[in-house]
Amino acid sequence: MNCDKCETPLPARVRADVRYACGLPSVMLINVEVQRCTNCGNEIVHIPxxxxxxxxxxxxxxxxxxxxxxxxxxxxxxxxxxxxxxxxxxxxxxxxxxxxxxxxxxxxxxxxxxxxxxxxxxxxxxxxxxxxxxxxGRERRHEGLKATLRDSVWMARRSHGADAAAA
Ligand SMILES: [Zn+2]
Structure with missing residues (x-):
């Protein structure tokens, strides 16, 4: 596997704690596999x-x-x-x-x-x-609910529009 920035072949994976760039102030990934490019310092973190x-x-x-x-x-x-x-x-x-x-x-x-x-x-x-x-927050438009038993499973639907017609 080569560095995705400079194409230099990467060294073997080592275990390290790294920051997880997820937008949160501080999330550390503990003991994950990392490859650091010897040429440009680019760090590839392997996150399963x-x-x-x-x-x-x-x-x-x-x-x-x-x-x-x-x-x-x-x-x-x-x-x-x-x-x-x-x-x-x-x-x-x-x-x-x-x-x-x-x-x-x-x-x-x-x-x-x-x-x-x-x-x-x-x-x-x-x-x-x-x-x-x-x-x-819209105006109420349904009349109530229709509850139907199918294969021991109860389904409750609004009794307006297409659902009511199909039921
Ligand atoms: Zn590199």
Whole structure:
């Protein structure tokens, strides 16, 4: 394997503690495999299961006692796969306001911070939250719920629009 910056062949892997560049103030990866280019000093860090790593970090951040700082809010948003616009819709805010939270220029309201933490712990695809929370605040239009039993599994759906017709 060659250096991705200068093409010099890389030395053998060694174990080291390295900073994880994930946007958070200080995350150290302990005892991971690293190759340092002898020519340009470029460091290649070998991180197995990055998805699992990000999940572990997100859950630690989402369950910490301290209030979230801007970088932590941004990390959780990106972990959830949300753009700024997605986050604004789902959290019921505006993109400019979200940007201020993420840049520590405005404190995030406590209920919003709690919501973000809970959503980060459940980590569903962005469409799930969009469907659940994106339209919140609109005028009520559904009549109620229809609960149907199929193969011992209960499904409850809003009884307006296509769902009601299909049920
Ligand atoms: Zn190099």
């Amino acid at each position: 299961n990055i998805t699992g790593l990000n999940k572990a970090i997100a859950e630690a951040v989402a369950s910490q006692e301290d209030r979230l700082c801007g970088a932590e809010i941004r990390f959780l948003r990106k972990y959830l796969g949300w753009s700024g616009a997605d986050a604004a819709r789902i959290l019921g805010s505006r993109a400019e306001t979200l940007s201020r939270w993420e840049n520590d220029r405005l404190p995030i309201p406590t209920p919003t911070e709690r919501l973000l933490r809970v959503l980060a712990m459940s980590n569903r695809p962005v469409e799930f939250y969009e469907d659940m929370l994106g339209e919140l």
